[in-house]
Amino acid sequence: MTLITRRSFLIAGTATAGALLVPAASATAAPSASTKNKISVGADETYELSTTTRVSELSIVEGGKIAAPEGYSVTLTVDGVETGQLLTETGGTDTLISAGTYQGDVVLTVAEANEVTYQTLTFPFRQAVYVDADGVATAKSVLAGVLGGKLTNTLARNISITSTGECFDGVFVQDADYTLTGPTISLTGNGRCDFAGYGAAVVGDGSATKLVLDGARIATKGVVRTGVISNNGANVIVKNSAVRARNGVLPSDYQATVETPYMESVPWMLGLDGNVRATNLIGKSSRATYLNSSVFSETWGALSVEGGSGLKLTAINSHVGNTGEYGYGTYAIGDATVRVLGSQFDVGSYATIIAGPAASVHYGDSTRDAVAALNTELELGLSNAELAALPVRSTTVNSGHFGYMFFGAGTLKLDGGTVINSEKTTFLNKGQQTTITVDGSQGARLNPRNGIVLQMIELDDPGPVNVGGKMMNVGVYTEPTDDPAKDSTFDTTAVHTADGAATFTSIALKGDFYNGMRKGKNMVLTFEDSTVQGAISATTAKHHVSSIDSSTFYELGEVTNTVQAAVNNGVIVQLNSGSAWTVTGTSYLTKLTVASDAAVKAPRGKSVTMTVDGTATAIAAGGSYSGAIVLTVS
Numbered sequence: 001m002t003l004i005t006r007r008s009f010l011i012a013g014t015a016t017a018g019a020l021l022v023p024a025a026s027a028t029a030a031p032s033a034s035t036k037n038k039i040s041v042g043a044d045e046t047y048e049l050s051t052t053t054r055v056s057e058l059s060i061v062e063g064g065k066i067a068a069p070e071g072y073s074v075t076l077t078v079d080g081v082e083t084g085q086l087l088t089e090t091g092g093t094d095t096l097i098s099a100g101t102y103q104g105d106v107v108l109t110v111a112e113a114n115e116v117t118y119q120t121l122t123f124p125f126r127q128a129v130y131v132d133a134d135g136v137a138t139a140k141s142v143l144a145g146v147l148g149g150k151l152t153n154t155l156a157r158n159i160s161i162t163s164t165g166e167c168f169d170g171v172f173v174q175d176a177d178y179t180l181t182g183p184t185i186s187l188t189g190n191g192r193c194d195f196a197g198y199g200a201a202v203v204g205d206g207s208a209t210k211l212v213l214d215g216a217r218i219a220t221k222g223v224v225r226t227g228v229i230s231n232n233g234a235n236v237i238v239k240n241s242a243v244r245a246r247n248g249v250l251p252s253d254y255q256a257t258v259e260t261p262y263m264e265s266v267p268w269m270l271g272l273d274g275n276v277r278a279t280n281l282i283g284k285s286s287r288a289t290y291l292n293s294s295v296f297s298e299t300w301g302a303l304s305v306e307g308g309s310g311l312k313l314t315a316i317n318s319h320v321g322n323t324g325e326y327g328y329g330t331y332a333i334g335d336a337t338v339r340v341l342g343s344q345f346d347v348g349s350y351a352t353i354i355a356g357p358a359a360s361v362h363y364g365d366s367t368r369d370a371v372a373a374l375n376t377e378l379e380l381g382l383s384n385a386e387l388a389a390l391p392v393r394s395t396t397v398n399s400g401h402f403g404y405m406f407f408g409a410g411t412l413k414l415d416g417g418t419v420i421n422s423e424k425t426t427f428l429n430k431g432q433q434t435t436i437t438v439d440g441s442q443g444a445r446l447n448p449r450n451g452i453v454l455q456m457i458e459l460d461d462p463g464p465v466n467v468g469g470k471m472m473n474v475g476v477y478t479e480p481t482d483d484p485a486k487d488s489t490f491d492t493t494a495v496h497t498a499d500g501a502a503t504f505t506s507i508a509l510k511g512d513f514y515n516g517m518r519k520g521k522n523m524v525l526t527f528e529d530s531t532v533q534g535a536i537s538a539t540t541a542k543h544h545v546s547s548i549d550s551s552t553f554y555e556l557g558e559v560t561n562t563v564q565a566a567v568n569n570g571v572i573v574q575l576n577s578g579s580a581w582t583v584t585g586t587s588y589l590t591k592l593t594v595a596s597d598a599a600v601k602a603p604r605g606k607s608v609t610m611t612v613d614g615t616a617t618a619i620a621a622g623g624s625y626s627g628a629i630v631l632t633v634s
Contacts, residue, residue: 041061081164082162109142180216195306213238229279250265274299274327278295305334332410334358351399402424403428438503496521501524513536531580573591573592593623
């Protein structure tokens with residue numbers, strides 16, 4: 001095992017500027033502006049370094065520049081801390097060392113470029129440690145920014161990396177197996193693009209990458225200054241670690257956009273605010289697993305999945321959430337698979353945003369069999385001893401707003417002892433095709449404080465607006481004032497593939513179910529061996545305000561329901577064996593099926609009656625009814 005230390009790359013200090021070992025190709029003569037242990041750069045002067053240089057003082061007058069030869073980058077560290085580097089323009093990719101006087105152990109590292117292209121932009125990465133298939137690539141690393149611990153070609157133990165500049169990465173692993181044990185990484189200052197990882201603490205990139213973080217302590221504060229990123233097929237495993245991300249301050253001239261190379265804040269149309277995610281999972285077939293770890297973002301998102309295909313995000317026995325009022329625990333887009341086992345989520349807005357079109361999400365228990373299966377599937381590398389030491393836990397979600405929000409189509413499964421506590425509606429479906437299954441046989445429970453289990457509404461995303469050729473987040477949602485027009489081609493009594501469907505098995509439910517869609521989409525509810533107390537009805541759903549823009553993003557999804565006969569929003573209820581519905585308020589359905597050992601009841605001391613197409617009809621066990629159904633409690 002080759003041992004690499006920061007000290008081993010420092011040439012013994014002399015009375016003049018010291019130097020670090022660099023590739024021979026860059027070892028050309030340096031300009032003569034250095035005298036002894038000091039470099040001074042005047043206004044409008046460009047001082048080009050061809051080799052890594054160490055001094056005790058660096059002075060740059062406003063307008064002066066420190067530059068590296070083409071194909072190289074220059075990074076300033078002072079006493080082992082990367083500092084001074086700032087983006088040259090909002091939306092740009094280049095950085096320069098800012099004007100000022102820097103004193104101490106001043107090292108200007110000249111490193112080979114690590115250029116990463118994402119869509120239309122190329123980002124000139126700088127990182128403390130760059131690892132490839134051959135191990136630590138010293139020519140691409142800023143080892144002056146690595147303090148303490150041990151650094152080898154396969155393992156880093158107890159190293160410390162600190163940055164107060166912009167767009168500096170801690171560790172970048174490209175197509176290699178690498179383990180970070182006990183690293184402490186602190187990044188303060190803005191990043192630039194968390195779809196590429198420009199400014200992230202740790203990036204695993206490439207299908208040949210297996211990156212393990214064990215006992216990591218990662219803290220970031222800054223715009224898109226992400227903690228952990230898995231990209232382009234990498235397998236990133238984070239265990240026994242803590243990741244914290246806090247918002248930064250957006251540039252004063254930043255304009256919010258959904259164009260991902262330029263996006264530096266969450267699209268407000270998700271009902272969120274914030275400008276940093278704690279983690280991101282991107283690319284094709286990338287994996288990220290968080291085991292016995294704590295992952296928190298201030299707002300926006302803790303465990304994010306963005307774009308790509310075949311992505312797998314897993315949280316096992318972990319604590320995940322937001323420290324601010326708004327934010328999500330996980331995000332599921334495309335065909336992503338998201339699994340949360342034995343974890344606690346304390347989130348601002350949603351446990352998961354499901355953005356489809358084929359996302360699959362599962363919340364359950366960290367049983368021995370489930371974890372062992374994931375250990376194999378995800379190649380986690382957990383030993384038998386580690387597997388045996390993991391306690392079996394159930395999942396608990398505590399949300400300050402909603403439980404889950406469907407922004408796109410997807411599948412959601414809740415089972416085991418999972419408990420969902422939310423201040424507002426458990427399942428908020430914004431006009432999407434859903435397959436929701438909740439199995440309460442092992443104790444799963446849904447506890448919406450506002451008394452609504454499932455709410456269907458039209459998608460209230462106004463969408464971006466083309467401004468000067470860019471898609472900007474300046475749209476305004478306007479509440480419709482007209483009544484929905486009947487679509488004669490849509491059958492409100494039939495089950496359609498694109499409907500919002502939910503099945504509840506062996507669970508006691510208390511709460512209402514509302515379909516407030518204007519266009520053709522039915523709410524299809526199936527109850528197996530379950531009880532439900534509440535109203536189940538077609539409604540008119542109205543937002544609390546007539547229009548919503550970025551300043552009132554928190555009004556998205558917030559509606560008031562008025563029960564009424566279905567127009568294009570059928571409500572289909574199937575009470576299967578052993579199920580009972582206690583009707584607590586007037587309910588408008590389009591189809592009701594009652595198994596021979598199921599029942600429709602009223603609360604104690606009241607009675608429930610039913611009309612079908614205006615005709616009083618008895619509710620009989622084994623009956624099936626279709627049409628304009630009204631259930632009334634008196």
